[in-house]
Amino acid sequence: MTLPVIIGDSAKTAQALLAAESLRKAAAVRGLDVAVEVRVEGVTLNALPTAQLTDETVIVGAPDGDLPKTQRHFTIEAMLADAGACLDQLGSAESKKAFVVAVTSCPTGIAHTFMAAEGLKAGAEKLGYDIRVETQGSVGSNDTLSEDEIARADVVIVAADRQVSTDRFGGKKLFVTGTKPAIKDGAALISQALTEAKVQGAAAAPSDAAAKPQGSPGVYKHLMTGVSFMLPFVVAGGLMIALAFALGGIYAGNVDGTFANALFKIGAKAAFTLMVPALAGYIAFSIADRPGIAPGMIGGVLAAQVGAGFLGGILAGFIAGYAVKLLTKYIRLPQGLEGLKPVLILPLLGTAITGLAMIYVVGTPMAQILAALTNWLQGLRGANAWALGAILGGMMAVDMGGPVNKAAYAFSTGLLTSNIFAPMAATMAGGMVPPLALFLATRFFANRFTSAEHQSGPATALLGLSFITEGALPYVARDPLRVIPALIAGSATAGALALAFGTELRVPHGGVFVMLIPNAVSHVAAYALAILIGSAVGAIALRLTLRRQA
Structure with missing residues (x-):
């Protein structure tokens, strides 16, 4: 029986051709008969007859065009590394149909979140896999993954541009990346995840190696996580102030006892007061998970108090996050005392380090930088x-x-x-x-x-x-x-x-x-x-x- 194979990737022409040759040689060694079709740059080499493209077809890479519904898929890299092992893995039995679960999210929780979800769904359909995608958008989680779905999944994909908790995926194969690969080519991302995903520890944390996004810039992602959590405070506060001015004029904040003044207080004195602490707290959360929130928010409050504003808040978030992350790594306690770390030791030491740094080291310089930036922006003319x-x-x-x-x-x-x-x-x-x-x-x-x-x-x-x-x-x-x-x-x-x-x-x-x-x-x-x-x-x-x- 001839084994039909389709190999291709428009971005990896040379690798696809080499993979095809490696596969032929490995098949010859094993006495297997393979028919290899190569699709590169809009050209099809050795096109297979339609009747031969069944659910037994093996897909290598991410070929263009229509593909048969099959559960047999390998990356080009895997085929180049050891084509024989790929053939051995196929064996004579029918491959199991993969079940993929995924979570998508972006800083604003609007476009990229849902575009990534659609990309993954389209990719799974192209490969013949089943998939469930949870979107963590601006209004919360939709289509939340159940415990049973996570337990049955062959791989978990987190395609996000901000921090997403991976605690519930302990013991599962996890692949973390940004939203762009999912939007660009969901099929290729799923194939890569099935090949390269690593098993999460039972107490998985975002700092684990398996949870590190492949090729994702960490600092940028941490900053965007902070910005995404700050946005609701900015929106609510800004609109409250705008409504206050609409009802009571530009001096609404100076006239006590009026409805416009109440709206102004809600916006300017409450929502806007929380913006910088939220920014700092969730930058720290992105870096160090929940133990980083308190030191980050406290650092953000101090940044606001010394006049360092959002620049100081950003710095406070990174100081708190990396301080708590280092403390988590190097502080070792007896098993019976480990429970004290997240509720006592890490918040205490993290807050002390962040607070003292903001007061004695970076707070005043950042306030001066922000003041200079503010004056420059306010003075811009022409x-x-x-x-x-x-x-x-x-x-x-x-x-x-x-x-x-x-x-x-x-x-x-x-x-x-x-x-x-x-x-x-x-x-x-x-x-x-x-x-x-x-x-x-x-x-x-x-x-x-x-x-x-x-x-x-x-x-x-x-x-x-x-x-x-x-x-x-x-x-x-x-x-x-x-x-x-x-x-x-x-x-x-x-x-x-x-x-x-x-x-x-x-x-x-x-x-x-x-x-x-x-x-x-x-x-x-x-x-x-x-x-x-x-x-x-x-x-x-x-x-x-x-x-x-x-």
């Missing part, structure tokens, strides 16, 4: 303001949800804690433009897009209006070298105009809908005009850069 707006707006379109985009967003969000609202306006304008520019381009320059892209235009526009920049990603994926520069031009224009018009934004999310809330955005008409002009510039740039579709 060309300097345009330049800052263009930089922040353009950054939002560079990678649309990636590190550059999130860096601009985190910077602007952090400045809200220091009552600096203009950068947030430029950032949100720049983030709304890419999907809106693509929508306009699909309407006015339809010959630059495929039929499917044209039909997706209205949905993309809705995402743009909601400040979900990732709505542009399907278009970017087709031709990034032409699409991204055009979108950067549009976003930079919107950001520059937003600051040139003197607009300010008090909340870090909401898109066009936040403009309906009184005083949430200053100079609303001018802000809308900046976004419209930026979108038009982006659409025209797309007309110039994209090729005509056949």
Whole structure:
């Protein structure tokens, strides 16, 4: 009986060809008859007849095109390392159908969370596997994994750009990565996870080797975890203050006993007071798990008290997190006293280290840096303001949800804690433009897009209006070298105009809908005009850069 094999990966042409040759040689040694089809760069070599593509087919890598429903899958790397072992693993029995469970999450809990989930589901369907995906979005967990599902799973995939607890996956094969691999190629990620996942210890912690994201920048992920937990405080506080100003004027905070004053106190004196401690506490949580929360939050309070603001809060979070992580590693107690570590020793020593560092070492310098930054930003006029707006707006379109985009967003969000609202306006304008520019381009320059892209235009526009920049990603994926520069031009224009018009934004999310809330955005008409002009510039740039579709 001939064993059908399909090998391919558009990003690994040479490796796919070498894997095919290795497989043929290993099969010859074992007296096996194999028929190998190779799919690389849109070309199919030794195409197998359709009748031969059954559920017995072996898939190697992530070939393009339609694939048979099969449970036999290997990575190209595994085939190159030992093709004979792969053949031996197949044996003569039918392979067991894999069951995969996954958790997806991102800092804002909106676009990447659900795009990663869809990517994994599509990948599992392509491979013929069963999958259950839990999404930890902005409104909490959806489709929460049950204990039975976790117990039955062959592998657990955590595709997240912020810290996700892995405690419940003790004893399971766990693979941790970011959301982008799941969005880009869910099938390849699942195959990689099945091959490379490591078993979690019974008391798994995020610091365990098995829980370290492959190729994920740790500092960035820790920062984004802190930002994601800070966002609800920023949104609630900003909207409360905006409503207070709408009802009682800009001096609502000075008139005691009024409803507007009560709203102002809730927003400015409660929600905004907790922003920096939440940022610091959850940065520390991302690094050291739950024992890091108390030292981090206390460090954040001290940062706010000494005037170090969000910069001091970020530093306090990292100091607390890494201090507690080191203490956890090096403090050894008798088994009977281990229970004291998380509730007494780690919070006590972690808080002492963080607090003393903030008071005596880093608090004052960070306060001076923040004061200088605040004065510089408040003094920006003319060309300097345009330049800052263009930089922040353009950054939002560079990678649309990636590190550059999130860096601009985190910077602007952090400045809200220091009552600096203009950068947030430029950032949100720049983030709304890419999907809106693509929508306009699909309407006015339809010959630059495929039929499917044209039909997706209205949905993309809705995402743009909601400040979900990732709505542009399907278009970017087709031709990034032409699409991204055009979108950067549009976003930079919107950001520059937003600051040139003197607009300010008090909340870090909401898109066009936040403009309906009184005083949430200053100079609303001018802000809308900046976004419209930026979108038009982006659409025209797309007309110039994209090729005509056949």
